Amino acid sequence: MIPLITGQVVAFWIFAPLSVAGAVGMVVSRKPVHSAISLAGMMVALACLYASLDAPFLFVAQIIVYTGAIMMLFLFTMMIVGVDSTDSLIETIKGQRVAASIFGFVLAVLLILAVGNGVVTGRGGLDVANAGGNVQGLASITFGPYVFAFLLTAALLMVAAVAAIVLAHGEPLGKRETQAERARRKTMEFAEQGKDPGPLPGPGVYARHNSIEYPALLPDGSISEESVSPTLAVRGVAVVENDGLRAAYRAAVTEFIEVQDENTGSDDAPRVADELADPGAIAETYVEQISIEVAGSDSDPAKEQ
Amino acid sequence: MSPNAYLVLSAILFSIGVLGFLIRRNVLIIFMSVELMLNAANLAMVAFSYANGNLLGQVGAFFVMVVAAAEVVIGLAIIMIIFKTRRSASVDDQNQLKH
Incomplete structure (x- = not known):
């Protein structure tokens, strides 16, 4: 008895619509990344169709x-070439x-008609050919009659790899600075200028972002201009709202001063509030001042606890 | 199952690839459309292999995959070079040979 619905038919009617949907999604997506993901899904669906066609x-x-x-590889290139680049809707050639x-629709109709007219009536099934194993069968053909073609593809891959290296290689513009020269220059x-000889601060790590365009934070919550590459700063991507970042620091200092006033009977709170309202210049000296005060009144934190 | 259904699917996918190749302006998506066409051809070969009961079609599909990999490597390297010099991924901007 020949079953009417085989596993192959089920696989075909599941994965064929998926692959068509992936292909259409690739063509109509405005963003290249969406296109790439659609194409990857379509390729997985095709892989499942291969599995149903006895091609493990x-x-x-x-x-x-x-x-x-x-x-x-496509996604990596996309990250370099620009993820955000969307297609322009202006037609260069009219119509x-x-x-x-x-043309695409007519081509599809013609191809389908051609397939429909030239009916392929294969006996079907690779049970005989796959009897000794699919991979073994493929190997006996690839390394048998087609071994020369196989060697040619090896040469092709090697040339492609070398070509990619040559194309991607960029010649350095100037002589590279040696370690000794760098130490001397710094x-x-x-x-002469009193410039800090140490390394530049690294980019900042935020709860929501850790990309290099986000500047590092100084102890008081203000940003360090030096931590962002000048190229990014010129392009205007390294914009961080400084005031919002200082809010946590401001709240902490205010609370600290209030507790201190309560314990020592001093009245520093209004002065500190004025200083905090004017960010920047006072901040660095103030950090030192706080640390000295903490060191001077050892018993205070213990008392609070 | 007769291979006709697979061939029709292959024809549809190939036509979608042609359509994407013709209407999209982003060079990366054009390149992906070429990959889609190669995949459609692969599917036809595997279906014929199944219909004829021998593995030659699968070997052909395997060779297509190898050549596609080499093609992608070179193509993407060229795209990156063009992007480095022109700062654009649109094929409409690559018209300097005209002038």
């Missing part, structure tokens, strides 16, 4: 090579979009 090796190769390697849509700058 291609099923794995499709996932590893296409969704694993090629799509990730090109409509003409292309008609010491000279320190002697």
